[in-house]
Amino acid sequence: MHEITSEAVPSVDFKGIRCINNYSEICQDYSPYLCDESKLAHQGAQYLFFPTNEDELSAIFKEMRKKNVTVTLSGARTGLVGGAVPYGGAVVSLERFDEIRGLRYDNQSKEWRVRAQCGVTIRDLNNWAMKKDFPGLFESGSAETKAFLKKYKESDTTYFYPPDPTEMGAALGGTVSTNASGARTYKYGATRNWVRWIRVMVASGEVLEIPRGTYFATPAGEFTIINSAGNKTIVKIPKYAMPHTKNAAGIFSAPNMDLIDLFIGSEGIFGAITEIEVALQKWNNPISIVQFLPSDDTAIDFVIALRKEKSIRPEFIEFYSSHALDLLREKQKEDPKVVGMPSIPDYATSAVFFDLPFDPENKDNDYAKLEKIVSRCGSKLGMSWAGYEQRDLERFRNFRHVLPETVNTIIAERKKKIPELYKLGTDLAVPDHALEEIWGFYTSILERAELEWVAFGHIGNNHIHINIIPRSLKEMKEGLLIYREFAKKAVDLGGTISAEHGIGKIKKEFFSIMFSNKELKEMKAVKNALDPDYMLNPGNVLEIEGT
């Protein structure tokens, strides 16, 4: 089926919706709503709305459309590419869409599924799923939901939501809109793999309800959307092929694709995803290990060997380069509590962080193969940190998270003197076979340039974040050129310019490296069909000049 009908929602009085409509007041008193973790400079906003339900959201869309005012959607604003940063117009905060709406067991796929509004954070979703306590669900749920909830609580198995975008304060809607991935993508894939159903409000203020596996593109690559008045819109999907790596660049496209995938990862330019049903996965007790290694090159060797050994199944494989460990050492001197770990050993020149299944009660845990790999790479299992208690898993997680946070803090500090400055964080990924080559390419160029930089991230997916931390505008210009060179190389190797952060407003300049003009036009054609006035999230993914 390729035809879908959008539904109108009940109309409400626009004037009753909570709104700040004073440009200066928004800039002064509500400035957090004007920026995200990218620290991109905003251009203010004329309106700031706080809708509480779809009816109000629809009224806002209709009114803004009438007034020809653009709308920037705002979730938890944890994005790194300025997606929630407004260039004028209205900001619509979806933070009040924070309810859990349902829980059920799907017999066909044999999986538990949770339905939540877009403003629920990944942290809350996981806490509730793992502690089996969804606030308000028993009181508000149907008899069927209550029965499922009872069954879920009685189960001996613990479940969790696998997508792990490091920043667990991210809103579920934001992560679906950006097809967020992260460390656990290595084993579980990106957000897209876990989304089973969505509700999307399109620019007209009507809602599409899209279950996975129901609406597929025709052989000619088309969907038809019929609105409540019976008018048809043809959406023609782009024809390009997606890279064979994890990817968050460009509108999703595949032959006979599912309509739900058009909206997942589209960065809110086609509509606001208001409600989502996701699948849960069985939780296996892991042990977190930070294995210290004698050099960055041996860390790369270690990762390649670990991936080849099929009897070892890490949940994720993360990297801390030599410079990254040095930066953390500095942070430890400044405030050891923030890092939350003992002093990084002097012998540690590089590190790889991974989780393995671990049974603390088993005396005969056999890790001989791991020991062999570690030893071949010049280290020992004794030269590591490991922990499996819940509080330790959390602090290892924090140890991973504190690194990009530290970089962001340095940039925020430098921005006070040079407001135009921002972090140059690469988000490039390449196929498995190209890991050594891309790392060699990165380091040979970075070593020549006298810039401050660290490397860390999802090395299991060949997705190393290079963060260049410029000290001046001159360094930023130099860094941008280097970034561009890296992006070209990644694409040449069959990779992507953005594996997880998305494109937003910051990374459009790299778009042309990965997509031709014809392909960009194909993307714009989808935008023209779904949001002809270019009202939603202007400046994200596509240039505003398309209006």
Added chain:
Amino acid sequence: MKILICVKQVPEITDVTINPETGTLMREGVDSILNPFCEYAVEMGLDLKRRYSDIQTVAISMGPPQARTALMRCLEMGIDRAILLADMKFAGADTWATAFTLAETIRAMENDFDLIFVGKQAIDGDTAQVGPELSEILNIPQIMYAVGVDLIDTNKKVWVKREIEAGYEIVEIKLPGLISLSKGPMIRSVSSFQEILDARKKELRVVRASELPIDENELGLKGSLTQVIKIFPPQVKKTGIRIDGSEPQGAAKKLIEFLKERKFV
């Protein structure tokens, strides 16, 4: 030299709530951990072990079978071996019965000890009684609230820095003796993966009541001099108003409005 470290498994306190109807701790889904003050005691024992030769460390705990995970943590940290006193007959013990059982176990099995370390208190009961009681029963000197310990006089004495209200006090005691620890490293230590694997090969002996030379009437609830009748949370006071200070100007504006409304300004 032999150092004994008496430890306790406690619920991860940040997660614990009290059922207002029954007055009991709601432990469902709450993780159990090695009591943080006991962890300081383990750290101190290991610190001495690293600095001086020929020190043997033994961790002892009394608790349900699952308390072995707290002892496993001790073994992972570097303790040589562990003893778990686990028997239904120990259940319901108050601080006296606990100290008495530990003391008799030490007399029967580890009587050649030189030093006993304990945490100053457990974060679940907060009584801080077991350590002092243990030293009284064993008739050895005790120093409470230690923050630093060193061996002097060729291991015949210990130097202790302890907390007092006005600051710190330095004292010395002859061995054998008991010291309670109130502070440790700011950041908890982390074991290596090798240490975690090795810990599972170390001795963790489970001792039953029948193995101890103690009359049953002196164990557990029967041997307890006190009994907890009820645990209840303090009455919740009316909470104040919190103004988000992330935007100072906006916060100040709200504060002034609030004060004006109530005619304070």
